[in-house]
Amino acid sequence: MKILICDDSMFVRKKMKDAIAAADPEAQIAEAANGQQAVDKYKSEKPDLVFMDIIMPVKGGVDALSEIIAFDKQAKVVMASSVGTQENLKQAILSGAYDFLQKPIENDDVARIISKAKEA
Amino acid sequence: MFTQFFGNYLLRKQLVTPEQLSEALKIQKNTRLKLGVLAINAGYMTAAQVEKAHAEQQRTDKRIGDVMVEMNFLTREQVEELFKTQPAGHLLLGQALVDKGCMTNAEFESAINSYKAENSLSDSDISNADDEVAKKLITNFYSFASKDESEYITSYLSLLFKNLIRFIGYDFAPLETISAETTINNVVMQDISGGMNMSTMIYGEKSALIEFASRFSGEDLEEDDEYTQACVSEFINLHNGLFAVNVSNDHGIELQLEPQCYYETFDMVGLSRACVIPVGFSFGTVNFVIQI
Numbered sequence: 001m002k003i004l005i006c007d008d009s010m011f012v013r014k015k016m017k018d019a020i021a022a023a024d025p026e027a028q029i030a031e032a033a034n035g036q037q038a039v040d041k042y043k044s045e046k047p048d049l050v051f052m053d054i055i056m057p058v059k060g061g062v063d064a065l066s067e068i069i070a071f072d073k074q075a076k077v078v079m080a081s082s083v084g085t086q087e088n089l090k091q092a093i094l095s096g097a098y099d100f101l102q103k104p105i106e107n108d109d110v111a112r113i114i115s116k117a118k119e120a
Numbered sequence: 121m122f123t124q125f126f127g128n129y130l131l132r133k134q135l136v137t138p139e140q141l142s143e144a145l146k147i148q149k150n151t152r153l154k155l156g157v158l159a160i161n162a163g164y165m166t167a168a169q170v171e172k173a174h175a176e177q178q179r180t181d182k183r184i185g186d187v188m189v190e191m192n193f194l195t196r197e198q199v200e201e202l203f204k205t206q207p208a209g210h211l212l213l214g215q216a217l218v219d220k221g222c223m224t225n226a227e228f229e230s231a232i233n234s235y236k237a238e239n240s241l242s243d244s245d246i247s248n249a250d251d252e253v254a255k256k257l258i259t260n261f262y263s264f265a266s267k268d269e270s271e272y273i274t275s276y277l278s279l280l281f282k283n284l285i286r287f288i289g290y291d292f293a294p295l296e297t298i299s300a301e302t303t304i305n306n307v308v309m310q311d312i313s314g315g316m317n318m319s320t321m322i323y324g325e326k327s328a329l330i331e332f333a334s335r336f337s338g339e340d341l342e343e344d345d346e347y348t349q350a351c352v353s354e355f356i357n358l359h360n361g362l363f364a365v366n367v368s369n370d371h372g373i374e375l376q377l378e379p380q381c382y383y384e385t386f387d388m389v390g391l392s393r394a395c396v397i398p399v400g401f402s403f404g405t406v407n408f409v410i411q412i
Contacts, residue, residue, distance in 0.1 A: 082364075
């Protein structure tokens, strides 16, 4: 499985990589540090699953999500944010998000989503 | 959170020095609560009775609980009840200070009673330590400019202290607010916009921020590098995010967070109304800034 992690924090990217490696040691991981990089990497790498932060410089996560969905309707993009308000949740789902995680992200959440994506 | 404010109270009343408090915060997790401190806290015994029982125990070499029952200071049931008491943080802190010889049992008795009285707290308030108690402690401790500001800052701080306990550790005491310096160093800033405009910051000495980042990440960090800054930065982002969720749920106000920025030095001109809240950890002081 190929997974793209998009977060402007190198700390969060490292924690996500550890969580993914624990859930699926075979997973190939790509990284992006803002929404624009995520869109570009999605197009070049065609990952099976994306974990996307919302608040990022250059391009935010919701805009990146919309662009990815416009490119690939089947894209599985999981929004991962510290701001899990109803409004953000609604916006993410309307824009085509696959799931929503409230930070701090637990390893179990990552494992659950990876197995859900594999079953689909 | 009662423990943290009780620690500050001891400092403010000059019952302990900052060094003694810092040392006690460090050792409290390995401290075993003794029956005397539990009995004083429950109001079953006075400090003088505890001292008498200890003197008697040394003479007779019996268990302290038995001595206290024989001297009619406690009933058997009370001893059993006290042994079942969950080790509340403020008691561990008190015990650590008594063990270190920084305070006597009598000083602990008078401090805990006057602190409860000053804040009109009952024993159940302290053990439950719910949101309302936390907010009462914060409102009594800090004074803020306006009522509107005060409500949001109180909620912000109540959540901040909870998150510090949850993600960093309980070995801290909130210190008195300080007025903003003209320039500050090693700063992570995050602006909040939407239904309310706020600037928030975290700053401090590099050594304190490295330890703060180590605790938050669960890793052993030693250098002030980009990764350490990213850890500190993520703490403030996480805290502000959870605050935005609360404000949305409680007040129906939607807030947006801006990406965080790191500054080696930051000019505070323009943030003259900022409220600076230093938090004294056992490893050093970390400052939080809020301006609404």
